[in-house]
Amino acid sequence: MHELSIVSSVVDTVTESLAAYPGARVLEVRLRVGVLSAVVVDSLEFCWGLATDGTPVQGARLVVKSVPVVMHCSRCDADVELEGVQSFRCSRCGQPCSDLRQGRELEIEAIEIEDAVSTGADGSGKSGATA
Amino acid sequence: MTTRIVELRRGILKKNDELAAVLRQRYGAAGVLVLNLVSSPGTGKTAFLERTLRDLRAKGARVAALVGDLETDNDARRLAASGAPVRQINTHGICHLDADMIDKHLAGWEGVELGALDYLFIENVGNLVCPSSYDLGEGIRVALLSVTEGEDKPLKYPTLFNSADAAVITKMDIAEPCGFNRELALKNINEIRPGIRIFETSAKTGVGMDEWLEYLSAQRNR
Numbered sequence: 001m002h003e004l005s006i007v008s009s010v011v012d013t014v015t016e017s018l019a020a021y022p023g024a025r026v027l028e029v030r031l032r033v034g035v036l037s038a039v040v041v042d043s044l045e046f047c048w049g050l051a052t053d054g055t056p057v058q059g060a061r062l063v064v065k066s067v068p069v070v071m072h073c074s075r076c077d078a079d080v081e082l083e084g085v086q087s088f089r090c091s092r093c094g095q096p097c098s099d100l101r102q103g104r105e106l107e108i109e110a111i112e113i114e115d116a117v118s119t120g121a122d123g124s125g126k127s128g129a130t131a
Numbered sequence: 132m133t134t135r136i137v138e139l140r141r142g143i144l145k146k147n148d149e150l151a152a153v154l155r156q157r158y159g160a161a162g163v164l165v166l167n168l169v170s171s172p173g174t175g176k177t178a179f180l181e182r183t184l185r186d187l188r189a190k191g192a193r194v195a196a197l198v199g200d201l202e203t204d205n206d207a208r209r210l211a212a213s214g215a216p217v218r219q220i221n222t223h224g225i226c227h228l229d230a231d232m233i234d235k236h237l238a239g240w241e242g243v244e245l246g247a248l249d250y251l252f253i254e255n256v257g258n259l260v261c262p263s264s265y266d267l268g269e270g271i272r273v274a275l276l277s278v279t280e281g282e283d284k285p286l287k288y289p290t291l292f293n294s295a296d297a298a299v300i301t302k303m304d305i306a307e308p309c310g311f312n313r314e315l316a317l318k319n320i321n322e323i324r325p326g327i328r329i330f331e332t333s334a335k336t337g338v339g340m341d342e343w344l345e346y347l348s349a350q351r352n353r
């Protein structure tokens with residue numbers, strides 16, 4: 001159960017990156033989580049509200065994309081996706097594989113933000129941001 | 132209102148990974164082989180490490196150990212009986228060790244200089260899940276499994292076993308009364324981590340220890 005510390009670290013990183021977008025509101029945080037990352041997605045979601053409460057990330061949606069395991073098979077000389085994590089063998093030829101190419105990812109892919117409302121000289125409240 | 136997507140592509144454990152890389156470099160420069168021992172609670176990590184420290188010291192090797200637990204310094208006191216310098220890390224509820232804890236406990240460890248060590252062992256918190264996410268800068272990650280735990284443990288915890296560099300089966304002295312199916316255990320470990328070195332050991336009788344010590348020495352001299 002280290003998901004709370006994982007989520008807290010996500011909140012810290014997103015908060016830091018918001019410095020470049022003053023006043024922006026975070027709508028969504030997108031993560032990429034490898035099947036072999038030792039992180040339980042349900043637990044991440046469970047901790048999300050708790051960890052974001054009172055932070056600039058509060059109210060943002062959490063979207064987690066699962067990343068499958070990809071091994072390099074030396075016999076096929078190809079990268080192959082595994083169907084599960086009960087057997088690390090090439091899904092084409094059955095050769096045992098120890099060369100992991102993907103599946104341990106634990107990263108923040110992107111955030112969706114809503115830019116701050118500009119309080120320009122005309123006071124119209126139009127968004128001052130450009131996409 | 133303008134909404135937009137900002138690509139971040141940032142590793143969530145980036146801070147830990149960066150510090151682990153610094154530690155790895157430091158271990159390399161000091162010429163010390165660092166091992167991270169991971170298993171469930173009760174596998175016998177401490178007994179195995181106790182025996183390893185004692186046997187290595189008998190061969191004249193310079194060894195030390197950091198030992199992680201949620202609470203108590205019981206393991207540190209047990210391991211210190213081997214004569215090796217041992218330092219306890221209490222995580223106070225945290226289920227794993229991280230690079231920062233290692234860095235902090237290496238600093239100000241009286242009488243211990245990395246450059247004066249051949250081997251540094253890190254006994255992780257008893258947990259087969261969380262420690263696998265945290266790089267400690269170790270040279271070798273060891274997954275331990277005892278004969279009392281069930282041969283399918285590697286299948287249940289593939290994340291850890293797949294990230295290990297070596298596997299150690301402990302308590303081989305009671306394998307028979309436990310009905311331990313050796314072939315099945317070896318097959319399961321190999322299914323998750325094909326080709327991994329597996330040591331079948333008993334801290335009590337010393338079986339398998341020679342092979343283990345030879346492996347350590349070979350890894351250090353690599």
